[in-house]
Amino acid sequence: xxxxxxxxIRLKKNREASVARHHPWxxxxxxxxxxxxxxxxxxxxVLDNKNQLLGxxxxxxxxxxxxxxxxxxxxxxxxxxxxxxIERAFIKRQHLLSQPNRTACRLIYGESDQLPxxxxxxxxxxxxxxxxxxxLEPWRSEIIPLLAKFSGCNGIYERxxxxxxxKEGLTQTTGVLWGEAPPALIRINENDMxxxxxxxxxxxxxxxxxxxxxxxxxxxxxxxxxxxxCFAYTGGFxxxxxxxxxxxxxSVDSSAPALELLQSNLNANGLGAANHSTVNGNVFQVLxxxxxxxxxxDIVVLDPPKFAENKNQVNKAARAYKDLALQACKVINPGGLxxxxxxxxxxxxxxxxxxxxxxxxxxxRQGEIVHYLHQGEDHPIALEFxxxxxLKGLACRVN
Ligand code: SAH
Numbered sequence: 001x002x003x004x005x006x007x008x009i010r011l012k013k014n015r016e017a018s019v020a021r022h023h024p025w026x027x028x029x030x031x032x033x034x035x036x037x038x039x040x041x042x043x044x045x046v047l048d049n050k051n052q053l054l055g056x057x058x059x060x061x062x063x064x065x066x067x068x069x070x071x072x073x074x075x076x077x078x079x080x081x082x083x084x085x086i087e088r089a090f091i092k093r094q095h096l097l098s099q100p101n102r103t104a105c106r107l108i109y110g111e112s113d114q115l116p117x118x119x120x121x122x123x124x125x126x127x128x129x130x131x132x133x134x135x136l137e138p139w140r141s142e143i144i145p146l147l148a149k150f151s152g153c154n155g156i157y158e159r160x161x162x163x164x165x166x167k168e169g170l171t172q173t174t175g176v177l178w179g180e181a182p183p184a185l186i187r188i189n190e191n192d193m194x195x196x197x198x199x200x201x202x203x204x205x206x207x208x209x210x211x212x213x214x215x216x217x218x219x220x221x222x223x224x225x226x227x228x229x230c231f232a233y234t235g236g237f238x239x240x241x242x243x244x245x246x247x248x249x250x251s252v253d254s255s256a257p258a259l260e261l262l263q264s265n266l267n268a269n270g271l272g273a274a275n276h277s278t279v280n281g282n283v284f285q286v287l288x289x290x291x292x293x294x295x296x297x298d299i300v301v302l303d304p305p306k307f308a309e310n311k312n313q314v315n316k317a318a319r320a321y322k323d324l325a326l327q328a329c330k331v332i333n334p335g336g337l338x339x340x341x342x343x344x345x346x347x348x349x350x351x352x353x354x355x356x357x358x359x360x361x362x363x364x365r366q367g368e369i370v371h372y373l374h375q376g377e378d379h380p381i382a383l384e385f386x387x388x389x390x391l392k393g394l395a396c397r398v399n
Contacts, residue, residue, distance in 0.1 A: 057134025062169030219244035235262030325359035
């Protein structure tokens with residue numbers, strides 16, 4: 001359909017500023033008028049109060065984010081449009097994927113690639129995707145073959161089993177979308193570390209690709225260190241520490257299946273059990289147990305799940321992050337490293353730094369930041385869309 005025939009969403013007076021700055025979300029409260037019978041998945045023209053075109057977006061009737069803009073340039077949205085966006089996202093990551101020791105990478109990161117609500121991760125010859133926006137639903141049958149064509153993959157698997165689908169009024173869904181079903185475990189190479197990824201039942205799309213660069217950081221600093229890897233999942237940081245020359249690594253996670261896969265990931269990298277052990281438990285308790293037993297570490301990694309889902313949960317999450325860092329500091333040798341992360345988008349770096357500072361103060365330890373850590377470059381942060389920045393970390397020397 002030609003753009004001029006699209007239905008219209010007109011914004012309230014003085015509510016156009018963020019869209020005019022190319023932020024892609026239009027919240028329900030900013031909408032003055034919906035002209036005609038607009039349904040989920042329809043493309044709409046978004047106009048300011050003076051009828052100037054701000055962009056072309058797709059509509060989602062049950063979400064608070066009522067429209068996500070696909071084009072600020074007013075292009076026609078059709079198969080060629082999606083082909084262009086997908087190709088551009090893949091080209092951006094070519095330098096990563098052309099490395100022989102890198103066979104997994106995020107290929108499409110939603111709004112940061114101007115494809116709102118679409119996540120695509122590559123694991124060797126397979127893609128795993130999440131469709132998280134009602135506006136893209138009518139375009140699945142166009143997008144899926146384009147993903148196959150540009151990636152040359154063997155199969156595409158869907159992991160749209162996330163609560164953000166519920167907010168969009170969509171049912172959660174998983175399964176093969178195109179081509180071959182992936183094997184139960186896909187072996188990937190991340191900077192010469194091998195990991196088996198369970199894309200069907202693992203967390204998110206199976207692996208935390210966003211930590212790739214931070215694993216390299218840990219690897220570089222692990223020689224002769226005793227490392228406690230908290231929230232270890234399938235052992236990304238544990239393998240990195242051991243390959244980096246750690247003398248001993250303990251991996252803690254509450255998920256038994258994750259720890260099982262961690263064990264086979266150690267084997268895949270030729271790492272024996274001699275200097276590694278797992279603890280299947282609650283990190284908050286395990287850290288307290290080590291204080292009681294007097295066990296200390298040179299490096300403690302904290303990579304917990306998202307504690308704040310939204311801005312309302314920031315205070316509660318801040319208390320949990322602080323408690324973790326406080327308990328961790330108590331088991332760090334003087335001069336050791338605390339490597340602490342937050343993947344909560346609503347906890348900004350400044351706040352995270354303050355939380356960490358408060359924790360050290362309470363632990364009666366002096367500390368300094370020796371490195372700021374972030375999500376990897378395959379998860380780029382769009383300047384006009386600060387929400388795309390979510391993973392932040394601090395490497396702190398704890399004296
Ligand atoms: N660092 C990992 C990713 C961590 S994801 C990596 O690089 O791959 C968060 C992990 O925390 C999950 O594996 C989850 O099982 C675990 N988890 C969540 N709450 C926990 C708790 N209270 N104690 C221990 N593990 C927990």
